[in-house]
Amino acid sequence: MKLHISKKNPDEYSCDISIFFIRQSEEKKKKIACEKSIFADVNRAYTSGDFVGREGQTLLLYRDSVPSSGKSKVSRILAVGLGKEDVGEEMFRKAGGTVASTVLRTKARRIQIVLPEIPDFDRSLMAQALTEGLVLGAYQFRKYKTKDDDNGEKPGTIDDVAFHVPGESGDVRKGMVRGQITGKCVCDARDMSNEPGNFWTPDHFVMYGRKIAKMHDLKCTILTKEKMKALGMGGILGVNQGSAQPPAMVVLEYNCGRKKAPTLLLVGKGLTFDSGGISLKPGQGMEEMKYDMSGGAAVMAVMDAIGTIRPANINVVAIVPATENLPGPTALKPGDIISQYGGKTVEVINTDAEGRLILADALAYGAKKYKPKMIVDLATLTGAVIIGLGHHRTGLLGNDDELAEKIISAGERCGEPLWRLPLAPEYRKQLNSKVADMKNVDKRDAGTITAAAFLEEFVEKIPWAHLDIAGTAWDFTEKPYIPKGPSGVGVRTLIEFLREWE
Ligand code: BES
Ligand code: ZN
Numbered sequence: 001m002k003l004h005i006s007k008k009n010p011d012e013y014s015c016d017i018s019i020f021f022i023r024q025s026e027e028k029k030k031k032i033a034c035e036k037s038i039f040a041d042v043n044r045a046y047t048s049g050d051f052v053g054r055e056g057q058t059l060l061l062y063r064d065s066v067p068s069s070g071k072s073k074v075s076r077i078l079a080v081g082l083g084k085e086d087v088g089e090e091m092f093r094k095a096g097g098t099v100a101s102t103v104l105r106t107k108a109r110r111i112q113i114v115l116p117e118i119p120d121f122d123r124s125l126m127a128q129a130l131t132e133g134l135v136l137g138a139y140q141f142r143k144y145k146t147k148d149d150d151n152g153e154k155p156g157t158i159d160d161v162a163f164h165v166p167g168e169s170g171d172v173r174k175g176m177v178r179g180q181i182t183g184k185c186v187c188d189a190r191d192m193s194n195e196p197g198n199f200w201t202p203d204h205f206v207m208y209g210r211k212i213a214k215m216h217d218l219k220c221t222i223l224t225k226e227k228m229k230a231l232g233m234g235g236i237l238g239v240n241q242g243s244a245q246p247p248a249m250v251v252l253e254y255n256c257g258r259k260k261a262p263t264l265l266l267v268g269k270g271l272t273f274d275s276g277g278i279s280l281k282p283g284q285g286m287e288e289m290k291y292d293m294s295g296g297a298a299v300m301a302v303m304d305a306i307g308t309i310r311p312a313n314i315n316v317v318a319i320v321p322a323t324e325n326l327p328g329p330t331a332l333k334p335g336d337i338i339s340q341y342g343g344k345t346v347e348v349i350n351t352d353a354e355g356r357l358i359l360a361d362a363l364a365y366g367a368k369k370y371k372p373k374m375i376v377d378l379a380t381l382t383g384a385v386i387i388g389l390g391h392h393r394t395g396l397l398g399n400d401d402e403l404a405e406k407i408i409s410a411g412e413r414c415g416e417p418l419w420r421l422p423l424a425p426e427y428r429k430q431l432n433s434k435v436a437d438m439k440n441v442d443k444r445d446a447g448t449i450t451a452a453a454f455l456e457e458f459v460e461k462i463p464w465a466h467l468d469i470a471g472t473a474w475d476f477t478e479k480p481y482i483p484k485g486p487s488g489v490g491v492r493t494l495i496e497f498l499r500e501w502e
């Protein structure tokens, strides 16, 4: 999708479809407020009651001339309702998504967007949100489709988008570029999660890490199985025992060049398929466990964005521990005791609580080696978070109020809401083991919190936030720009968090 700015009169710009946005009015008026060139048509639909500008409502018109300038170069007009909620970025993100899905149902390829004039609302934010919505709403994963769609029709695409901005356009361009970078990285994260377990194995994280490192001049280090053995990473090695695919830990480093700049450590769960291991999961729905690497995918995608944005005041290290969790003949068994990086021992009660074991090694290693000022981890860690928050909010837990607040507000701004759950010694006590330093699970009670209490043991009291994305990484609240399936959640929150930091 190529995006650019057009200064031409909307009627004279040659494209397949012109998009206009219309707010719904609080009171029932005789006429709807909208752009002059489409006024007559839209008002006909308005007075008939067919189109009122409700959120997500669309009106597609076909015509060959416009009253103002005779022959128009645009044969389709699409009016999109914005609703009557308070104006905000989410309104435009959704509108962008609606534009994308509506256009994809037509044969249009080149579109023009006429920005609405909304006093006191930052046009840069508007352009960013619309672009994000467009790019995310147009997302499709068709890699494994050998045919066009069921009717034999070619799936739609949007090749070219022009934002119509008559005057000074620097702010719109800035927003558009930001939205495009973010949108692309979220789509990449969705692609990784959509990939099946027989394709996206740990070595794919390695290849992806190397690729973006090369693209953006980041440092990429791979901890191989041998290196993990030497370092004593019994968590990831234990989880990997039942699998024929070797594990990998991908480390990417972005250095802003300022000696005194703080370091942010990102850790993402890269479990490329979670069968549960010997504590085997039920068969139904197990195929979805290919997305147990969505935290790792998000962290990788964020590093790609960071490589492009190049923040000036922060260093970022990303670690993705990657392995499958399978019940092979040499697999970890319930009751086994492993030793995590740093020496803490863990009694493995349930081999399906594997995420915390691989994250613990990554967190402890990252904390020790990089001395970060703060740590954020993303993981599809517990089914319990879905019981608690459904698919609508990411669970956030952590040891630092300020960091938690910053992440929550970044998520709120970008349409990825979070909800904080508590941490306290009584939850940690649930993990006391009779034979080792701790066990990996207790009974089901407070499953999301005890998982975080486990991780907390490995962050050395560094300010840390844990995002349990088990509910939101897949089938996140459906919105025009979020399809069913992988959502790429976390990417936008982290990019927003970093932009705010700057
Ligand atoms: N990957 C799962 C968590 C998960 C469950 C993600 C459902 C998405 C949807 C994790 O490794 C797991 O299996 N957790 C167990 C922990 C339990 C054994 C304490 C769970 O949540 O059932
Ligand atoms: Zn599991």
Ligand code: ZN
Binding pocket: 271, 274, 292, 352, 354, 355, 380, 381
């Ligand atoms: Zn898992």
